[in-house]
Amino acid sequence: MKPKILVTDATFPEIIDYLSHSFEVEHNQADQNYDESALIQKLQDKAGVFAYPTRRFAGPLFAACPQLKAMCNMAVGYNNIDVAAATAAGIMVTNTPDVLNETTADFGWTLMMAAARRISESEHFLRGGRWKRWRFDDFLGVDVHGSTLGIIGMGRIGQAIARRSMGFNMKVVYHNRSRLAPELEHAANNATYLTLEACLRAADHLILALPYSAQSHHLIGEAQLAMMKSTATLVNIARGGIIDDAALITALKAGVIAAAGIDVFENEPAFNPDFLSLTNVVLTTHIGSASTSTRLAMAYCAADNLIAAMAGKRPANLLNPESFQA
Numbered sequence: 435m436k437p438k439i440l441v442t443d444a445t446f447p448e449i450i451d452y453l454s455h456s457f458e459v460e461h462n463q464a465d466q467n468y469d470e471s472a473l474i475q476k477l478q479d480k481a482g483v484f485a486y487p488t489r490r491f492a493g494p495l496f497a498a499c500p501q502l503k504a505m506c507n508m509a510v511g512y513n514n515i516d517v518a519a520a521t522a523a524g525i526m527v528t529n530t531p532d533v534l535n536e537t538t539a540d541f542g543w544t545l546m547m548a549a550a551r552r553i554s555e556s557e558h559f560l561r562g563g564r565w566k567r568w569r570f571d572d573f574l575g576v577d578v579h580g581s582t583l584g585i586i587g588m589g590r591i592g593q594a595i596a597r598r599s600m601g602f603n604m605k606v607v608y609h610n611r612s613r614l615a616p617e618l619e620h621a622a623n624n625a626t627y628l629t630l631e632a633c634l635r636a637a638d639h640l641i642l643a644l645p646y647s648a649q650s651h652h653l654i655g656e657a658q659l660a661m662m663k664s665t666a667t668l669v670n671i672a673r674g675g676i677i678d679d680a681a682l683i684t685a686l687k688a689g690v691i692a693a694a695g696i697d698v699f700e701n702e703p704a705f706n707p708d709f710l711s712l713t714n715v716v717l718t719t720h721i722g723s724a725s726t727s728t729r730l731a732m733a734y735c736a737a738d739n740l741i742a743a744m745a746g747k748r749p750a751n752l753l754n755p756e757s758f759q760a
């Protein structure tokens with residue numbers, strides 16, 4: 435008999451077919467938004483779950499689903515899962531690193547350039563029928579080429595962001611939990627390691643690419659925004675909650691920094707409505723990894739992790755090796 439699994443949310447049909455070779459699959463192609471008790475009920479007879487990062491998995495759910503063996507997140511970030519509680523419950527947890535590095539780095543650049551060059555403002559102006567004649571000072575922005583790019587979180591995505599700056603003749607400064615090895619700094623456009631404060635002060639454009647955790651909660655708040663240049667651009671492609679959104683809104687209103695590009699929000703898909711009154715912020719809907727080929731690669735990666743885990747093999751992207759018994 436095939437093991438039973440749940441796919442928590444709608445996904446590519448070919449992924450359901452792929453999983454069906456190995457599992458009895460309960461899918462959610464209707465994309466229903468189960469609450470926690472419905473999710474627990476769906477998971478009652480399941481050994482594995484193909485999970486989306488929009489769903490929270492923590493101790494009470496694990497306690498209510500003692501037969502669960504593996505939880506495979508279709509995301510590189512896994513702050514939606516209490517990994518310590520999963521480990522205590524003997525559940526393997528996996529994520530989907532690497533396959534999204536380049537696409538997400540592209541998107542960090544997209545938001546940085548859009549914010550620095552005021553793309554959304556100009557487009558809204560045009561769409562609103564307000565463009566009557568060309569002016570010398572229409573939507574003057576800040577140059578990206580030749581500037582200093584700051585990166586907070588210099589993991590694989592941060593390094594891919596840094597590499598892109600070579601063609602733009604930029605200097606790269608970064609802050610990370612630990613300094614990179616010299617060869618990695620060299621490959622990241624000779625990136626210079628700085629303290630968080632020095633990085634905030636030096637950057638013309640600052641991109642956040644670090645994981646969310648209790649330590650990174652509100653890492654960028656009023657005090658940190660005040661350290662940035664008034665011409666600076668701030669981009670968050672990482673997770674909501676790393677920036678204090680209310681403080682960012684105040685800073686954007688007051689011209690403490692020039693512009694922002696924000697793809698992730700505290701409590702998304704809800705967001706602070708005051709963002710909507712600002713023209714100097716480009717807002718997107720958590721689409722950093724959203725190219726067709728990358729999202730498909732992420733889905734296959736999560737599926738392969740689940741297939742390995744259910745077959746008693748160590749999944750390639752196991753986050754809690756303590757949970758694996760060979």
Ligand code: GLV
Pocket residue numbers: 487508509510511512534672722723
């Ligand atoms: C998306 O946000 C991811 O973590 O992969």
